[in-house]
Amino acid sequence: MRSLFRLSGEGEGFVPPSSNDFELPPVFGDNAFTTKPILLVFLSVILVSVFFLLSSRKAAVVPSKLQFAGESIYSFVRNDLGRDIIGHEFMRFVPYLFTLFTFVLTNNIFGIVPFLQFPTMSRVSFPYVLAVFTFVVFHYVGIRKQGIVKYLKEIMFMPGVPKPVYILLTPIELATFFLVRPLTLSLRLFANMFAGHLLLLVFILGGEHLFQGVLGLKLISPFAFAFGIGLTFFEFMVQCLQAYIFTLLTALYIAGALADEH
Amino acid sequence: MTGTLNLVGYGLSAIGPAIATGMIFAAYISGVARQPEARSVLQPIAFLGFALAEALALFGLVLAFVL
Amino acid sequence: MAMKDEGNALWSIFGYLLSGMLFWGGVGYGLDKWLNQGYFLLVGLLLGIGAAIYLVWLRFGRE
Numbered sequence A: 001m002r003s004l005f006r007l008s009g010e011g012e013g014f015v016p017p018s019s020n021d022f023e024l025p026p027v028f029g030d031n032a033f034t035t036k037p038i039l040l041v042f043l044s045v046i047l048v049s050v051f052f053l054l055s056s057r058k059a060a061v062v063p064s065k066l067q068f069a070g071e072s073i074y075s076f077v078r079n080d081l082g083r084d085i086i087g088h089e090f091m092r093f094v095p096y097l098f099t100l101f102t103f104v105l106t107n108n109i110f111g112i113v114p115f116l117q118f119p120t121m122s123r124v125s126f127p128y129v130l131a132v133f134t135f136v137v138f139h140y141v142g143i144r145k146q147g148i149v150k151y152l153k154e155i156m157f158m159p160g161v162p163k164p165v166y167i168l169l170t171p172i173e174l175a176t177f178f179l180v181r182p183l184t185l186s187l188r189l190f191a192n193m194f195a196g197h198l199l200l201l202v203f204i205l206g207g208e209h210l211f212q213g214v215l216g217l218k219l220i221s222p223f224a225f226a227f228g229i230g231l232t233f234f235e236f237m238v239q240c241l242q243a244y245i246f247t248l249l250t251a252l253y254i255a256g257a258l259a260d261e262h
Numbered sequence B: 001m002t003g004t005l006n007l008v009g010y011g012l013s014a015i016g017p018a019i020a021t022g023m024i025f026a027a028y029i030s031g032v033a034r035q036p037e038a039r040s041v042l043q044p045i046a047f048l049g050f051a052l053a054e055a056l057a058l059f060g061l062v063l064a065f066v067l
Numbered sequence C: 001m002a003m004k005d006e007g008n009a010l011w012s013i014f015g016y017l018l019s020g021m022l023f024w025g026g027v028g029y030g031l032d033k034w035l036n037q038g039y040f041l042l043v044g045l046l047l048g049i050g051a052a053i054y055l056v057w058l059r060f061g062r063e
Helices: A036-057 A065-086 A094-109 A125-146 A148-156 A163-211 A215-258 B005-013 B015-034 B036-066 C002-035 C040-061
Strands: none
Touching (some): A065 A215, A125 A215, A163 C002
16 A cells, blocks of 8 residues: 555554655565556656647647647747747757656646655656756757867866966866756756655645544644645646756756857 | 754755845846846846855855765 | 846856865865865865856856
């Protein structure tokens, strides 16, 4: 049961939510590949594919409701994230940005969908992999555009600085481009999802536990539940925002690698 | 209860840079809103102020984990 | 887009400060462990902050 749901009264007394709640045993079988987050990733891939296949199958000039929904998400990514930031070469990157945005958004929103209720990105390996994709894409684009020597030279050497200062500045530039950028990209997403899920667990499990107490505590528990519901809506906002920021930063990095001077 | 008091100290010390960043951008936004052409003058100042305030916050973060 | 320029700049500034502090602070920490001293870490952190703020000034501060 613990691999799918979490109740406050496991064992004896109140077990406060902790990082243990994110390490779920496998749903079936006895290996590391059938845990809930992995099943959710597969579910999200199926959901996203089915939704966009259905919404684009019968494309008409006067769109149906489904087609309109699909097209507004697509045009949001294409215009606001692709065209406005990357510039005239943006069409090459729209498929990647669009896949990234819908995938991260669906997996984030799983955190508040009833019965699923686990944001996949709160396991840190998933954001790591996504950040590695972005890392490879934006460096590859920059190297293809400018050649490896010129690209590295532009990253490492800031113009208009006396020579000895490069000893101080070049390691910082290298660390920023090759370590801190992918790391902050993935950790921002992970930390937001982790903290959000923990927050919801605290309020909802706390409310459940208070409800099992004496009469006075029973009276308090509705407030904890109400706060939990309010925070669920807040979480929805955070989840959309984080998917947006992840894609936005990817687009910005690609734009920076494409630009001739930065 | 277990844990380290360093993180409580870091939480307290992060209040300062947080307020500072807020004030810097409040002033920057109202400056640009009143006089949009002053933007190119104000922008470097705002960014440098942000960098200084943020440096203190990060300094506290590093020291909270190292000390 | 003007607003996105600023958002980009803010994340870059944060990245520069963080990596300056991590790199030179890491060097200082290593020297401390190696030479059994206690002050290289602080020197490294201050150096990293200084260099990172200088870099921010070079990139965003000058006209």
